[in-house]
Amino acid sequence: MGAWDIGHFDNDTAADFSGDLDDAPPDKRAELVRDALTAVVGTTAYLDSDEAVVAVAAAALVAAQCPGGEPVTTVYGPDEPLPELPVELRGLAVQALDRVMAEPSELVELWSESGHGAPWAEGVGRLRAVLAETVG
DSSP states (O other): OOBSSSSTTOBHHHHHHHHHHHHSOGGGHHHHHHHHHHTTTTOOSOBOHHHHHHHHHHHHHHHHTSTTOOOOOSTTSOSSOOOOOOTTHHHHHHHHHHHHHSSSBHHHHHHHHHTOHHHHHHHHHHHHHHHHHTOO
């Protein structure tokens, strides 16, 4: 995993996802976010870290549009504005984060081995809390 910090976009794969969002037509950006989340939801097999980091980045973008959500201000996030994302993506993002944090997950393993697993998991937990508060 080419990560340089514990932020949701502080790795090569999430930064590439941001570039994909920027390159997509504005009316397709929400679909890319949905695709990133659905790629991990319901997966019971070993979850690859690349899919997981993209799901976490997508969840961060959804959470940023929630009350109490933190804006994505990192230079590694999308440069182009996202449309207002559908509200139903909030529940999907919660499910995606739950899957990312559940075994078997390569991303959880990699962060645990790095010695920075606790602060990374806390960041994911904050995202989940913001999202969960808005899901009915």
